[in-house]
Amino acid sequence: MLPTILDLASVRNAYKAGLSPLDLMEEIIERCKASDDPAVFITLTSPEALRQAARDLLAKAPEPNSLPLWGIPFAVKDNIDVAGLPTTAACPAFAYHPEVDATVIARLRAAGAIVIGKTNLDQFATGLNGTRSPHGAPRSVFDRAYVSGGSSSGSAVAVAAGLASFSLGTDTAGSGRVPAAFNNLVGIKPTPGLVPNVGVVPACRSVDVVTVFAATVGDGIAIRRIMEGYDGRDPFSREATPAALPSARPRVGVLESTEREFYGNGQVEALYDAAIDRARSLGAEIVPFDYAPFRQAAELLYSGPWVAERLAAVKDFLATNAGDFDPTVRTIIEGARGYDAVAAFEGKYRLEALRQKTKAEWQKVDFLMLPTSPTTYTVEEMQADPIVRNSHFGRYTNFANLLDCAAIAVPAGFDAKGHLPAGVMFVGPAFTDDALAPFADAMHRTLGDGMGKDRTATLPEASRVEPVPDDMLPIVVVGAHLTDMPLNHELTRVGGYKLKTCRTDNSYRLFALPDTVPPKPGLVREPHFSGAGVEVEVWALPAEAFARFVQKIPAPLGVGKIMLDDGDCITGFLCEAHAVVGARDITEFGGWRHFVLSHSSAI
Known part of the structure; x- marks a missing residue:
């Protein structure tokens, strides 16, 4: 029996217990048929195409959970290209049929995920409320009178209603965060440039970000890590330079x-x-800061020349199809005609001056905690005053991409009547994407209000995000250094501790190395191999001990980056390929511990 909310741990456990991806696709088909919100999807993947995707997955990787997102169903905002489905940006006259996937879709599909359909949005991703679409307005999963948030409206509702395990949105002004707040979800907004936008219909190309809606922070971070990575076809793509934050007593603005x-x-x-009280109880130092320069930067996005980027994205189509635009969207985009090149430069100067002012505030804090949206409205209220009320939603979100920030939005609870949810978001400087996650996850776990529309659901331990102190470094161990194995003391005696037990992705083989004392395995990556992954442990070591430890590793072992089945890529033990020639392949045992227990006399 599958739960209402299809978080990654629940789906993986179901697969481990014998559920087939074909079974899950049938469940998804039935759930979509039974949905009480017909405005969530613009285009659903056909039932037969879903079944074929499941069959293709089983042919490619027959072992359950042998890919990082093996058989995980996800929905895609309909301004992101999915080969085989039209891209409309919620404007039927604009529709086209892409022949290739967007970069993020290709990476997720390679990891085993299955697209269930394209979701509704505020047309051309212009809005934060979800009512600006000819396909109707997706509604809050808690009260159909209220907006779902936008522009990634259908994407949020699809996850919150249990139709998908995760979904993709985009975020220019807050579209990957506001719908999360209105539907009791997590919204992951990466640093601009961390996740490539190749194959995404632009809103404001210089600040657009592909985002993730998920049930937990851990799920969302794992998915983001699979999507991220430089793509030179995107002129704004960047190589990540991860930034650290204090883990013991962060200063929260x-x-x-x-x-x-x-x-x-x-x-x-x-x-x-x-x-704020919960953050303090988790050990945070609460620091009031001056939001004024951030607010003033936020105002530039819609009340400054950046609105001209929206016109740049669709100018040719607008010239011939103005009548096909939602009236509010058209009003906003045509407002760009009031700006010229001089205004664009003046706006840039203003933004940089405000950026300098924000630096003084960043000196006071490690990250910000802000309301995701200060209020919400009914669909009727929004449609009565669509531009002003929409702007209320973006008061605390609009600055983040202009000022090159990472952000994670998490649920903050329900109103006094237990009726409607709200959210808070954690915002940090560029490339603090991973550093924000442990505190955001801890805050979500203090709440106890479930996931999506299921307020009784318990957040799974498997998705918990454990902090790694600044002076500690993670390392993946495979064999004799595992817990209770002969060399584990080399980790514990220098103050190391275990972060998690997990598996590699499906491209690794494990070999029993001959003539090693104590007996050791060799882990080798073979990109075209498709197995079930190898059980490993991730440990944290003090930085100095890490350096000494790595220096003493004997040949043919060494260290390199190891891809884990949850999307993490961490330094760990690898073996030179020549050393496993003629060695016994023990991959079928699933890990060194299982092999030792079953074949200790055969090593």
Whole structure:
């Protein structure tokens, strides 16, 4: 029996227990048929295509969970190309049929994930509310009178309603975060450039980001890691330079009273205050900061020349098909005609001046904790004043991409009547994407309000994000250094501790190396091999001990990056290929420990 919310751990456990991807696809087909919100999807993958995708997966990788996202169903915002499905950006006249996947889709499919359909959005990703589509307005999973948030409206509802394990959105002004808040989900917004935008219909090309909606922070981070990586075809793609944050007592920036604005919604303000108390209980130092320069930067996105980027994205289509635009979207995009090249440069100067002012605030804090949205509205209220009320949603989100930030949005609880949810988001400087995750995950776990529409669900331990202190480095161990194995003391005596037990991805083989004392295995990656992965452990070592430890590793063993089945890529033990020629292949045992227990006399 599958739970309502299809988080990664639940689906993997079901597969481990004997569920087939074909079975899950049938479940997805039935759930989509039974959905009470017909506006979630623009195009569903056909039932037969879903079944064929499951059969193809089984032919490619027959072992359950042998790929990082083996058989995991996901939905895709309909401004991201999926080969075989039209891309419409919620404008039927704009539709085209891509022949190749967007980069992010190709990477997720290679990891074993299955696309279930293309989701609804505010047309051309212009809006934060989810009502600007000819396909209707997806609704909050908690009250159909209320907006779902946008522009990634259908993507959020698909996960919150249990139709997909995760979904992709895009975020220019907050579209990957606001819908998460309105549907009790996690929203992962990467640093601009970390995840490539090749195959994505642009809104504002210079600041667009592909995002993830997921049930837990751990799920979302694992998916983001699979999608990320430089792609030279995207002019804004960048190589990541991960940034660290304090793990023991982080300085968390919160709004000063003069910068608080909830548009009369005292319920959301109370939930923000409660989140501050929870952050303090987790050991954070709460530091009020001046939001003014961030707010002023945020205003540039819609009240400055950046709106001209929206026109640049669709100018040729607008010239011939103006009547096919949603009226509000058309009003916003045509407003770009009021800006010229001089205004663009002046806007750039203004942004850089504000960036300098924010540096003083970043000196005070390690990251910010802000309301994801200060309020919400019914669909009727939004449609009565679509531009002003939409702008309320972006008060605390609009600056993040302009100022080159990473962000993670998490649930913050429900109003006093237990009716509607709100959220908070953690925002850090560029490439703090991983560093934000442990605290964001811990905050989510203190809440106890479930995942998506299932408020009784317990967040799985398998998705917990464990912090690694700044002075510790992770390493993957494979054999004699595993817990209770002969060399484990080399890790524990220098202050190392285990972070997790997991598996490599499916491209690794394990061999029993002859004539080693104590007996040791050799892990070798073969890119075209498709197995079930090898059980390993991830340990954290003090930086100095890590260096000494690595220096003493004997040939033919060495260290290199190891891909794990949850998407992590961590330094670990590898073996030179020549050393396994003629050695016994023990991959079938699933790991060194299982081999030792079953064949100790045969080593």
